[in-house]
Amino acid sequence: METEAIVEAIERVRAEWGQRLLILGHHYQPSEIVAHCDAVGDSLELSRLAAQSTAERIVFCGVRFMAETADILSRGPGRSVWMPAPKAGCPMADMATADALEAAWAHLCAVAPKAKWVPIVYVNSSAEVKAFCGRHGGAACTSGNGRRVVEHFLAQGKRILFAPDQHLCTNIMRVLGRADEVALWRRNAEDGGLTDAQIRAATLVAWDGCCPIHAGYTLQDVATARAAHPQAELLIHPEAPSIVAARAEHVGSTKAIIESVTRAEPGAELIVGTEDHLVERLAAANPHLRIHPLRPILCADMGRTTLEALLRTLTEWPEANQVRVDDVLVDDAKASVERMLAL
Numbered sequence: 425m426e427t428e429a430i431v432e433a434i435e436r437v438r439a440e441w442g443q444r445l446l447i448l449g450h451h452y453q454p455s456e457i458v459a460h461c462d463a464v465g466d467s468l469e470l471s472r473l474a475a476q477s478t479a480e481r482i483v484f485c486g487v488r489f490m491a492e493t494a495d496i497l498s499r500g501p502g503r504s505v506w507m508p509a510p511k512a513g514c515p516m517a518d519m520a521t522a523d524a525l526e527a528a529w530a531h532l533c534a535v536a537p538k539a540k541w542v543p544i545v546y547v548n549s550s551a552e553v554k555a556f557c558g559r560h561g562g563a564a565c566t567s568g569n570g571r572r573v574v575e576h577f578l579a580q581g582k583r584i585l586f587a588p589d590q591h592l593c594t595n596i597m598r599v600l601g602r603a604d605e606v607a608l609w610r611r612n613a614e615d616g617g618l619t620d621a622q623i624r625a626a627t628l629v630a631w632d633g634c635c636p637i638h639a640g641y642t643l644q645d646v647a648t649a650r651a652a653h654p655q656a657e658l659l660i661h662p663e664a665p666s667i668v669a670a671r672a673e674h675v676g677s678t679k680a681i682i683e684s685v686t687r688a689e690p691g692a693e694l695i696v697g698t699e700d701h702l703v704e705r706l707a708a709a710n711p712h713l714r715i716h717p718l719r720p721i722l723c724a725d726m727g728r729t730t731l732e733a734l735l736r737t738l739t740e741w742p743e744a745n746q747v748r749v750d751d752v753l754v755d756d757a758k759a760s761v762e763r764m765l766a767l
């Protein structure tokens with residue numbers, strides 16, 4: 425089928441379904457997919473939309489943990505969540521399993537039993553991991569509200585197990601001036617590779633996961649981009665290593681990056697360190713600015729959603745494309761996300 429015919433067919437289905445269908449797309453989706461979405465946003469925005477939606481079917485153009493979150497928040501009679509690319513996962517989410525976190529949690533509580541431990545999990549995690557978090561009284565967070573969630577628990581005198589992104593929480597603690605209170609839990613080492621003394625001294629234990637896409641940014645990338653564009657300001661996503669993020673004028677979520685671009689004066693020059701589908705769209709939508717990628721990076725999983733797959737989902741609704749979180753996980757996983765949304 426020609427692209428034009430696929431595009432027309434998708435729009436026909438959208439018109440037929442009307443309000444009963446909600447197509448959500450993450451900012452990192454390719455532009456040809458974004459064109460068919462009812463809403464485009466970051467994880468937090470899309471979580472909120474899923475929670476508020478009354479649509480019968482939500483089709484999530486993104487990666488699996490996002491669709492799972494939409495299912496957790498929108499669960500109800502006659503409602504379902506679907507993915508055009510059900511195999512689109514997230515390598516970072518895969519770096520933390522609920523079993524491994526339970527083992528780490530038990531160890532932390534055994535070594536420092538008087539500490540008030542709480543888990544925080546980045547929404548870029550599986551439903552099992554969110555359920556682990558909810559079960560232990562913790563909250564999820566996004567790159568947009570991570571600082572607020574961390575500060576909320578620190579203000580209560582809690583000590584935090586943060587998973588799976590080491591860089592997001594290290595960047596948050598760096599901004600709070602408390603980077604030296606972070607201990608890194610190495611998931612492949614016995615007892616996380618930490619001594620009891622290190623655990624007792626830590627305010628935040630960071631799981632050693634990362635986004636392989638953003639974590640690949642280096643100081644050399646910054647030096648190269650600065651040399652090419654000496655007048656430009658650098659905006660970078662907090663999944664970048666903190667040593668690199670520390671060199672940026674602005675560190676923020678995809679939403680914060682978009683807002684910074686929107687506020688920029690005409691003629692301003694910006695280097696943007698995040699996924700290239702978004703950087704390209706920002707450059708195209710803001711021809712009065714000079715926008716350059718820090719270094720073009722693409723998330724292969726985000727790129728798995730194709731027009732053909734979207735049309736097939738909307739017309740055939742293959743069972744394999746439905747995302748349904750195991751019932752036994754929903755309440756605990758939902759608790760962790762709702763605690764985040766309430767902050």
Ligand code: SF4
Nearest residue numbers: 514515516635637723
């Ligand atoms: S960009 Fe990184 S965190 Fe986002 S889905 Fe891809 S691998 Fe996961």
